[in-house]
Amino acid sequence: MCNNQHFTFIFPGTQLILMLSEYDEIKSFRHALVFNLALADFINSFSNTISGIIYIHNHELLAGPACTFDGWIGQLSVQATDFSILAISLVTLTVVLQKNFATEASTLSKTFICLSVWVIPLITSTVAASLGEMKPVSGNWCWIAKDRIDLRYGLTHGWRFVIMLTTIIVYTYIWRYLSRSGLRFSDGSSNGNQIKRKWYQRKNSTQLQNGDSQENLSTPLSSFNTQTGEDDQTNKTQVIRTEATVASDYILEQKKKTEREIKHMLLLSGYPIMYIILWIPSIVNRIFEATGSTAVSSRTLSLLQVPAQFVGFCNAVTYSLILIWRGRARSGVR
Template sequence: MSGSNAQNAVHLVNKYIYLIIGLIWGVSFSTALVGYFFAGYAWTGTWCWFPEQALYPRYFLTHGPRILIFLIIIVTYTSLFIKLKREVTSKGSEKREIKSFESTHETSSQVNKTVNKMLIFPAIYVLLWSGGMVNRLLDATTGATDISRFLQGFTQFIPFADSILYAAVIGLKKIKIGDSTTNEFKSSQA
């Protein structure tokens, strides 16, 4: 993203920040109220949630959106990866005619590494969420089992994986470029 595009995006978010926050809280609060009025809440382990017999509210208000987001992430990253791979492959062959083989090979290799690194987030996300998805499907069809409860445990590692990926991708990038991302963000807010 170029500097002016980044500044425009930051300006747009700052302009509509209260609307964005309101929508996030509004959706969360309204789904909680709908769940309360249609299904009620009961103790389930260490927190309150819909009772076991309230299968439809569980899937409509919680599992359904999660499954949809899960599928959207898979489709988005897969299509983006395919598009970038095609573009890198086609541009790599065009540049070989103009430049020497060594310089083009290094550039194409670096771009390929970057494109492949893009798969880290969706691969970890799919891996960690798969256990929870299997658990939800087993719970809806055959009931909870010890194996499905074990699989559900992997979803607890998602925030940990997010923080590791953030540190690896964003944190290291800031160290390399001298924290210019933060400085650019601060100057666009002024």
């Protein structure tokens, strides 16, 4: 939310456009979660751009309805980003533990989870605005007044600390769980095995029918009833084997689908990882401020806040990298 952030809304905005153009993925759970995150990033970046332009034009921001609205939007969107990260983490954990969750979740449950991301941000931003505590801060944007440290920690920083800690715990558990369970993702070779099995089955069936025909031509009429009984038994056995093969293929296909969904959800871990990395310097800043330490210069404290302002940009880059990976995977490039 510094002056160098005036036009970073372009990155999450471009991401939103790309996501809306992905018709095949639009019903995907992971797509909805990432779209939620990108929307929050875009709203925050666009709001910062508007307030930055006003600051450049007037050389200051004045307290009032416009500043209150800017602070309300900023609090809402930034905290929605926090809770979007938490939602991605918890849904990933659920998919890993309940492997059919993502594929079997109803549209209603997906909508509920995505909307729940905005509930607490809406409450905290409305509380701060209703108390009249949205003031110009740090030059080009409005937020909770500097002298209301209690509100800043109670409505924003405290929640963020909990979300970051929870996210770290969740992903630590996920990776430990996967390493202990020995889960391995198929590399697609099972398709070839299924095709070979089906071809072999058809070949045997054809040979069996040809053999029966030739044998029937040379079989005396007196043995016709005996041969018919044997053919019936053979056909029944073949039907049972065919049904078993179909069931086995269905189970394998469902397993592959589940593994693919888990793999795609694990790719989303890039968002929480970047989020935590970028927010760590800002958290250090908050610690220095809370302790009243004078060992660090004000310039250094300001610089510590800069990385967190690029969360939206890094989320857009992460999305682009995931798109590239998926494209390479679909084309068979490793």
